[in-house]
Amino acid sequence: xxxxxxxxxxxxxxxxxxxxxxxxDKSRHKHLVETHYHNYRVSFLIPExxxxxxxxxxxxxxxxxxxxxKNLPLHEFITHEFINTFVKKGSFSALTYSTRIDExxxxxxxxxxxxxxxxxxxxxxxxGLQGYPSRYSGRKPMKFSAEESTVMSYFSKYQIQEHQPKxxxxxxxxxxxxxxxxxxxxxEPEEACSALELFDWLxxxxxxxxxxxQPYNFVSTYCCPQPSTVIAxxxxxxxxxxxxxxxIHVLLEQLCHYFDEPKLAPWVTLTVQxxxxxxxxxxxxxxxxxxxxxxLYNFVVFNNQDYWLQMAVGANDDCPx
Numbered sequence: 001x002x003x004x005x006x007x008x009x010x011x012x013x014x015x016x017x018x019x020x021x022x023x024x025d026k027s028r029h030k031h032l033v034e035t036h037y038h039n040y041r042v043s044f045l046i047p048e049x050x051x052x053x054x055x056x057x058x059x060x061x062x063x064x065x066x067x068x069x070k071n072l073p074l075h076e077f078i079t080h081e082f083i084n085t086f087v088k089k090g091s092f093s094a095l096t097y098s099t100r101i102d103e104x105x106x107x108x109x110x111x112x113x114x115x116x117x118x119x120x121x122x123x124x125x126x127x128g129l130q131g132y133p134s135r136y137s138g139r140k141p142m143k144f145s146a147e148e149s150t151v152m153s154y155f156s157k158y159q160i161q162e163h164q165p166k167x168x169x170x171x172x173x174x175x176x177x178x179x180x181x182x183x184x185x186x187x188e189p190e191e192a193c194s195a196l197e198l199f200d201w202l203x204x205x206x207x208x209x210x211x212x213x214q215p216y217n218f219v220s221t222y223c224c225p226q227p228s229t230v231i232a233x234x235x236x237x238x239x240x241x242x243x244x245x246x247x248i249h250v251l252l253e254q255l256c257h258y259f260d261e262p263k264l265a266p267w268v269t270l271t272v273q274x275x276x277x278x279x280x281x282x283x284x285x286x287x288x289x290x291x292x293x294x295x296l297y298n299f300v301v302f303n304n305q306d307y308w309l310q311m312a313v314g315a316n317d318d319c320p321x
Contacts, residue, residue: 015312016320017195019185022256022305029299029309030249032321036297037110038095038278039243043206043271044255048264049235050171056237059254063165066145066242067152068097070159074107077115085154087113093145093244101277101293108279111245118279145242165241172234176211176224177201180267182306190227195300195308197225202269202298205236248272252299259303271298282311285318 020027046052052060076082077094086092091111099106106118152160178193178201187194193201204211204222211224248270255268274281276293292314300308311320 014314014317014319015196015199015310017185017199017308017310019182019195019306019308022301022307029252029307032282032297032309032311033249033252033272034245035283035321036245036272036274036295037093037280038108038275039245039248039272040275041238041240041273042243042248042251043236043238044251045202045205045269045271046235046258046265047175047177047231047268048233050233052169052235052237053258056254056258059251060167060237060239063239063241063243063247064145065162065164067155068161068163069155072155072158076155077109082154083113085150093242095242095275095278099277101279106277106279110280110284114284116279116284145244163241165239165243168238168240170236172205172236173232174230175205175234176228176230177234178225179227179229180300180302182267182302182304182308185308193225193227195310198300198308199298199310199312201225202271206238206271243272252301255299255301256305258301259305263303265303267300267302269298269300272296281313281317282321285321 020029022029092109092113093111094107094109096105096107101118108116108118110116152162178198179191180198181188181192184192185195187197200222201211201224209222211222252270255270258265258268273294273296276295278295280286281295295313295317297312297320298308298310300310302308313320
């Protein structure tokens with residue numbers, strides 16, 4: 001009965017919110033993006049925008065390919081040839097695909113050259129390696145990302161395939177948006193919504209949920225937090241694939257430059273979601289799935305270059321950095 005009650009409980013998560021300015025010397029936005037290594041979805045929302053600028057559209061189209069390799073032996077990552085070809089000449093990311101972090105053996109190669117192994121008990125004992133027990137009970141092909149076509153030639157003896165990220169672009173009309181003040185992270189009664197309220201609202205928008213709490217709606221009773229305003233249209237773009245942190249940082253910088261010329265939008269958002277079954281979230285912090293597997297972050301970029309940063313992980317993960 002205790003197990004049944006735990007399964008019925010709503011998944012918990014940890015959410016950290018902070019505010020800063022992109023022009024501050026101690027702003028850590030770049031480091032935060034660069035150390036969230038394995039990303040599968042990036043979404044940005046631009047209020048009062050019906051058509052993406054050429055600069056943003058070109059950037060989205062140039063996110064770049066990634067690769068999948070079937071039945072790749074793990075020892076390939078520790079050969080001198082691989083290290084000299086990829087690790088010493090830049091950075092290289094890889095992640096096992098279609099493996100469940102709580103049940104299967106999972107491997108991740110970080111851009112700094114570290115190889116992370118999340119192994120079941122039997123495999124761990126067979127390897128003879130020194131490690132430590134996972135805090136999470138329980139625990140195929142590899143996915144890669146790289147700039148050069150060297151990846152295709154290097155792994156040509158295996159079944160390697162190139163993939164392009166998928167892009168979805170839509171215009172949301174008559175969207176009810178929360179009113180925000182860049183200086184009020186916790187919100188102001190009757191004047192501005194909080195970062196937490198915005199976070200929930202964004203989730204509803206990305207799920208295309210109704211925001212009007214109509215009595216006949218049996219799917220969602222959610223409504224937009226108050227105070228709010230209705231905007232004529234908003235541009236929502238989502239990119240899905242194996243997405244490199246450096247590409248995401250360039251996209252964030254471009255969104256900052258969105259306000260170089262006067263715009264009707266008071267803010268824009270950039271949301272990045274990590275692979276649910278990655279063995280790490282940020283840096284080398286251990287990550288588990290359990291009921292959700294979420295590890296994500298969201299930037300709210302204001303027209304004065306202030307920003308809010310929201311970072312969320314599952315309740316059993318380490319607190320976001």
